[in-house]
Amino acid sequence: xxxxxxxxxxxxxxxxxxxxxxxxxxxxxxxxxxxxxxxxxxxxxxxxxxxxxxxxxxxxxxxxxxxxxxxxxxxxxxxxxxxxxxxxxxxxxxxxxxxxxxxxxxxxxxxxxxxxxxxxxxxxxxxxxxxxxxxxxxxxxxxxxxxxxxxxxxxxxxxxxxxxxxxxxxxxxxxxxxxxxxxxxxxxxxxxxxxxxxxxxxxxxxxxxxxxxxxxxxxxxxxxxxxxxxxxxxxxxxxxxxxxxxxxxxxxxxxxxxxxxxxxxxxxxxxxxxxxxxxxxxxxxxxxxxxxxxxxxxxxxxxxxxxxxxxxxxxxxxxxxxxxx
Amino acid sequence: xxxxxxxxxxxxxxxxxxxxxxxxxxxxxxxxxxxxxxxxxxxxxxxxxxxxxxxxxxxxxxxxxxxxxxxxxxxxxxxxxxxxxxxxxxxxxxxxxxxxxxxxxxxxxxxxxxxxxxxxxxxxxxxxxxxxxxxxxxxxxxxxxxxxxxxxxxxxxxxxxxxxxxxxxxxxxxxxxxxxxxxxxxxxxxxxxxxxxxxxxxxxxxxxxxxxxxxxxxxxxxxxxxxxxxxxxxxxxxxxxxxxxxxxxxxxxxxxxxxxxxxxxxxxxxxxxxxxxxxxxxxxxxxxxxxxxxxxxxxxxxxxxxxxxxxxxxxxxxxxxxxxxxxxxxxxxxxxxxxxxxxxxxxxxxxxxxxxxxxxxxxxxxxxxxxxxxxxxxxxxxxxxxxxxxxxxxxxxxxxxxxxxxxxxxxxxxxxxxxxxxxxxxxxxxxxxxxxxxxxxxxxxxxxxxxxxxxxxxxxxxxxxxxxxxxxxxxxxxxxxxxxxxxxxxxxxxxxxxxxxxxxxxxxxxxxxxxxxxxxxxxxxx
Numbered sequence: 001x002x003x004x005x006x007x008x009x010x011x012x013x014x015x016x017x018x019x020x021x022x023x024x025x026x027x028x029x030x031x032x033x034x035x036x037x038x039x040x041x042x043x044x045x046x047x048x049x050x051x052x053x054x055x056x057x058x059x060x061x062x063x064x065x066x067x068x069x070x071x072x073x074x075x076x077x078x079x080x081x082x083x084x085x086x087x088x089x090x091x092x093x094x095x096x097x098x099x100x101x102x103x104x105x106x107x108x109x110x111x112x113x114x115x116x117x118x119x120x121x122x123x124x125x126x127x128x129x130x131x132x133x134x135x136x137x138x139x140x141x142x143x144x145x146x147x148x149x150x151x152x153x154x155x156x157x158x159x160x161x162x163x164x165x166x167x168x169x170x171x172x173x174x175x176x177x178x179x180x181x182x183x184x185x186x187x188x189x190x191x192x193x194x195x196x197x198x199x200x201x202x203x204x205x206x207x208x209x210x211x212x213x214x215x216x217x218x219x220x221x222x223x224x225x226x227x228x229x230x231x232x233x234x235x236x237x238x239x240x241x242x243x244x245x246x247x248x249x250x251x252x253x254x255x256x257x258x259x260x261x262x263x264x265x266x267x268x269x270x271x272x273x274x275x276x277x278x279x280x281x282x283x284x285x286x287x288x289x290x291x292x293x294x295x296x297x298x299x300x301x302x303x304x305x306x307x308x309x310x311x312x313x314x315x316x317x318x319x320x321x322x323x324x325x
Numbered sequence: 326x327x328x329x330x331x332x333x334x335x336x337x338x339x340x341x342x343x344x345x346x347x348x349x350x351x352x353x354x355x356x357x358x359x360x361x362x363x364x365x366x367x368x369x370x371x372x373x374x375x376x377x378x379x380x381x382x383x384x385x386x387x388x389x390x391x392x393x394x395x396x397x398x399x400x401x402x403x404x405x406x407x408x409x410x411x412x413x414x415x416x417x418x419x420x421x422x423x424x425x426x427x428x429x430x431x432x433x434x435x436x437x438x439x440x441x442x443x444x445x446x447x448x449x450x451x452x453x454x455x456x457x458x459x460x461x462x463x464x465x466x467x468x469x470x471x472x473x474x475x476x477x478x479x480x481x482x483x484x485x486x487x488x489x490x491x492x493x494x495x496x497x498x499x500x501x502x503x504x505x506x507x508x509x510x511x512x513x514x515x516x517x518x519x520x521x522x523x524x525x526x527x528x529x530x531x532x533x534x535x536x537x538x539x540x541x542x543x544x545x546x547x548x549x550x551x552x553x554x555x556x557x558x559x560x561x562x563x564x565x566x567x568x569x570x571x572x573x574x575x576x577x578x579x580x581x582x583x584x585x586x587x588x589x590x591x592x593x594x595x596x597x598x599x600x601x602x603x604x605x606x607x608x609x610x611x612x613x614x615x616x617x618x619x620x621x622x623x624x625x626x627x628x629x630x631x632x633x634x635x636x637x638x639x640x641x642x643x644x645x646x647x648x649x650x651x652x653x654x655x656x657x658x659x660x661x662x663x664x665x666x667x668x669x670x671x672x673x674x675x676x677x678x679x680x681x682x683x684x685x686x687x688x689x690x691x692x693x694x695x696x697x698x699x700x701x702x703x704x705x706x707x708x709x710x711x712x713x714x715x716x717x718x719x720x721x722x723x724x725x726x727x728x729x730x731x732x733x734x735x736x737x738x739x740x741x742x743x744x745x746x747x748x749x750x751x752x753x754x755x756x757x758x759x760x761x762x763x764x765x766x767x768x769x770x771x772x773x774x775x776x777x778x779x780x781x782x783x784x785x786x787x788x789x790x791x792x793x794x795x796x797x798x799x800x801x802x803x804x805x806x807x808x809x810x811x812x813x814x815x816x817x818x819x820x821x822x823x824x825x826x827x828x829x830x831x832x833x834x835x836x837x838x839x840x841x842x843x844x845x846x847x848x849x850x851x
Contacts, residue, residue: 032727037441039366041750043770081358083439148545155553163553164546165539269541271515284723
C-alpha cells in the first residue's frame with residue numbers, strides 16, 4: 001500500500017509540473033489583461049504603471065520562473081483584479097461549490113441507482129422505458145437551457161423557489177453552510193437539480209447496464225435457486241457488483257462537479273469557484289485562472305487516488321501493492 | 326375554506342408588503358471588485374461607493390455637478406480653486422467631517438497598493454492645501470478647468486482609518502466608513518453586498534432601510550429574478566427581452582430607459598500608407614484608401630444609422646452625429662446625424678478613385694458593447710452595398726483591445742477599421758476629444774485610445790486651448806468647435822449612443838443615469 005502511494009505521488013508530481021507549464025503558457029500568451037483592467041480614461045503613464053505592477057514588462061520565461069518559484073512555496077500569484085492571493089480567493093469560494101457538488105451528487109446517487117437498477121431488472125416494463133427516455137433528455141439537453149427553464153417554471157410561474165443566489169448561511173458543529181438553514185435549502189434545490197440531471201442520467205445508464213449483466217450471472221441464479229429473497233439478492237449480490245464502475249465514474253464526475261460547474265453557477269448566480277473562474281476568464285485575471293487550474297489538477301489527482309483505495313475495499317481482488325504485476 | 330385561504334393570503338400579502346416597503350434588493354449585471362472606493366477606477370465600483378461615501382462634488386443623473394460635501398467651488402486665480410466644505414457632516418462612526426479627511430482621501434486615492442486602475446487619473450497634477458477646517462485650495466500647475474469634474478470622482482473617506490486603510494479592511498467593513506446615505510453592512514464576494522440606511526444623513530434620511538446588491542451576471546437569470554420577485558430592480562436588461570417584457574409582463578415589471586454618455590463609433594486607420602486590412606479587390610496591396618477624406622465621408626454616408634437602431638438595437642439606441650448626445654457640456658448644436666445616402670457614397674468613392682470599391686475588414690469585439698458583433702455585421706453589409714468587398718471579424722474583448730491598440734509591430738494598432746465605444750466619464754466633451762481625437766502623444770498623455778491615429782494640429786490646438794480655459798462659456802464653445810472639426814474631418818464615424826434599460830417591479834420608479842450607475846438612491850416608491 002505504502003509503495004503504491006509513494007509511486008502514485010511521484011507520478012502525480014510529474015503530471016502537476018507538466019500541467020503547470022501548459023497552463024501557464026497557454027493562459028499567458030492570449031490577449032492583454034491590462035486593457036481589460038485600466039480605465040479607458042487612463043493615460044499612457046498609468047497603463048505603463050499597471051503593466052509594471054503585474055510584471056508583464058518582464059520576459060515570459062522570467063515570469064514563468066517567478067511563478068514556479070512562488071508555486072513551490074504555495075503562492076500561485078496575486079489576482080490582478082482583486083489584489084489578493086489567488087489561492088485564498090478560490091478557497092474562499094470552495095464551500096459554496098462543495099455544497100452544490102455534494103447535493104448534486106447525493107441527488108444523482110439516490111435517484112439514479114434505484115431507477116437504474118429497477119429498469120435493469122425489468123427492462124421491458126413501461127416505467128423502465130419512461131426512465132430510459134427521460135435519461136436521454138438528461139444527457140442531451142444543454143445545462144444552461146434546463147437551468148433557465150427550471151427558473152422560469154419554479155420561480156417565475158409557480159413562485160415556489162428563489163430564482164438565484166445562495167441563501168442564508170447557518171453554522172452547525174463549527175461548519176458554516178447554507179445547507180443548515182431553510183432559506184439556504186430552498187436556494188440550493190434548483191441549482192443542485194440542474195447540476196444533478198446529467199450525472200443522474202449517467203448513473204441510471206451505468207447501473208442499468210451493470211444490473212442486466214449481473215442478473216445473468218451464475219451466482220445470481222444460484223442465489224435464486226438457493227431460495228434467497230429477492231431483496232437480499234439485490235442488496236447483497238447485485239448492488240455490490242455493479243458499484244465498481246459507478247464509483248469510478250462518480251469519482252471523476254465529482255471532480256468535474258467541483259471544478260467545472262461553471263454554467264450552473266453562472267446561471268444561478270451561485271457564489272462558487274465556477275463563477276469565479278468564468279469571471280476571471282472573461283476579464284483575463286491570469287493568476288486566478290492559472291491557480292484555479294492548478295488546484296483542479298491537484299483535486300483530480302487526489303480523487304483518483306481515493307477511488308483506487310475505495311476499489312480495494314470493495315473488491316478484494318484489486319491489490320494496491322501493484323509493484324509485482 | 327376558500328374564505329380562510331383568501332384571508333391568509335391577504336395577511337401574507339400585508340406582511341410581505343410591509344417587509345418590502347423598507348428593504349430593496351437590486352440585481353447587478355456587473356459586480357464591484359471591492360468596497361474600497363479608491364481601489365479600482367471602474368463603473369460598478371464607483372456606483373457602489375456613492376452609497377457609502379460622498380464626493381466633494383456630486384454628479385446628477387445627467388452628470389451635471391452639484392454641491393455634495395463641498396458647498397461651493399470657484400477659481401480664485403489661474404491655477405487655484407477654492408473649495409468650501411459643508412459643516413456639521415458626520416461620518417458613520419460619529420466623527421466630524423473636515424478638511425483633514427479631504428486631504429487624507431486625496432493622498433490615499435492614487436496610491437492604493439495593487440490597484441488595477443488607479444484614481445491617479447483624476448488626482449494627478451493637483452495639490453491640495455488646507456486653508457482652514459472647512460476650506461481647501463486645489464492648486465494645478467497650469468490653468469485647468471476640469472478640476473471640479475475630476476474631484477467629483479474621488480470618494481471621501483475618514484482620516485480616522487489612517488492605520489487601517491488597506492483594501493482588505495474596506496472589504497471587511499472595518500475601514501468602510503463614509504458620510505454617505507447608506508452604511509456598510511456586509512460583503513460576500515460573488516454573493517451579495519448589504520448596506521443599511523443612514524438615518525442621520527446630511528441630505529435627509531434615505532428611502533430604504535436596507536439595500537442588498539446581488540450580482541447576477543447571466544442576463545436571462547437577471548430578468549427572471551425580477552419577474553419572480555426575488556429582486557426589486559435590475560440593470561442591463563437585454564435589448565432582445567424589452568419588447569416581450571413590455572408586452573406580456575407589463576403588470577409585473579416597469580422598464581426605465583435613458584440615453585447614456587457612451588457613443589459607439591468606427592475608428593479608421595489614418596496613419597499608414599499601406600493598411601494591413603485594406604486591399605484591392607483582387608487582394609493586391611493598394612495605398613490606404615482611408616487616408617482620403619472622401620472615402621471616409623462615403624463610408625459614413627453608406628451607414629443606415631436608423632436601420633441599425635431599429636433592427637439591430639431593437640429601437641433602444643439613438644443615432645449619433647457627434648461624440649456626446651445633445652445637451653451635454655461641449656456637444657455641438659450644429660452637427661446633424663449623417664443621413665443614409667448610398668448614391669452619394671458611391672459617387673464619392675468614384676471621385677476618390679475607387680469606382681469599384683476595395684477590400685476592407687471591420688474588426689469588432691463581441692462581448693463588450695450592446696449587440697456589438699451584430700452591429701459590425703450590419704456595417705459590413707451596408708459597405709458591401711456601397712461596392713466594397715467586406716470581411717467582418719469579431720473576437721472577445723480580451724483579445725480585441727490588445728490587438729486594436731498595439732497588435733502590430735512596434736506597438737502600433739493592428740486593424741484598418743474597428744468598431745468601439747467611448748463613455749465620457751467626466752460628462753463633458755473633453756473626455757472623448759482628449760482620448761479619441763487628439764494626436765497620439767505618449768509623453769503628454771493625449772490620444773491614448775486614438776486607435777485610428779487621426780492627427781490634426783488645428784484640432785489638437787483647440788482641444789488644448791479648451792483644456793486650459795477656465796471660463797465655462799468660452800470652454801464650451803471651444804469644445805463644440807473641436808467636435809465640429811473632428812466630425813468634419815471624419816476623425817471617427819459616430820454610429821449611435823447607447824440607451825440603457827433598467828427594470829423594477831411595478832410600483833417602483835427608477836431614475837436612469839447617463840453614467841450607467843445603478844443607485845438605490847434612484848429607486849423610489851410611486
